Amino acid sequence: MKAIFIAYNQAYNQEIVELLEGLGQRGYTVWQEIGGRGSVDGEPHLGSHAWPTQNHALLSVVEDSLVAPIMAHLRDTDKANAKLGLRAYVLPVEDVL
Numbered sequence: 001m002k003a004i005f006i007a008y009n010q011a012y013n014q015e016i017v018e019l020l021e022g023l024g025q026r027g028y029t030v031w032q033e034i035g036g037r038g039s040v041d042g043e044p045h046l047g048s049h050a051w052p053t054q055n056h057a058l059l060s061v062v063e064d065s066l067v068a069p070i071m072a073h074l075r076d077t078d079k080a081n082a083k084l085g086l087r088a089y090v091l092p093v094e095d096v097l
Contacts, residue, residue, distance in 0.1 A: 001093040002067050006074065007036060007057045009045060009084040019073050020060060028060035042085050055085065061093055 006016060010032075020028055033054050037044040047054040062070065067090055078086040 001061055001096065002064055003059060003061050003091045003093050004067065004070060004088060005057065005059050005091065006086070006088045007034075007055055008086045010054050010056050011084055012077065012086060013056050015077065016058060016074075019070065023066055023069060025060055025062055025066060025070075028058050031057040036085075038085055038087070042083055045085060061096060 008016060013030075013032075017028075017030075020026075033047060034057055035044070035046040036055050037046075043053070044051040045053040045055045071088060071090065074086060074088045078084075
């Protein structure tokens with residue numbers, strides 16, 4: 001199993017949830033209204049008057065077979081709208097309760 005951590009512009013929230021649900025992935029945790037700034041380019045998302053956009057983040061523990069289709073979709077989404085901001089990280093899961 002793998003954990004996928006996704007940090008993204010709030011505009012992507014519904015699309016990312018629908019992606020997971022469309023692949024049969026039921027479980028996830030979402031953090032809303034979080035700030036951040038990308039490490040490469042793009043504008044900060046801080047929820048302030050100067051930088052009003054905010055991010056959300058999602059963590060989902062998935063079967064190994066779901067990693068490739070999820071990451072492929074996220075890459076395509078990021079390429080189509082690179083300025084919005086989307087990052088995803090795949091991490092090993094050692095144990096689950």
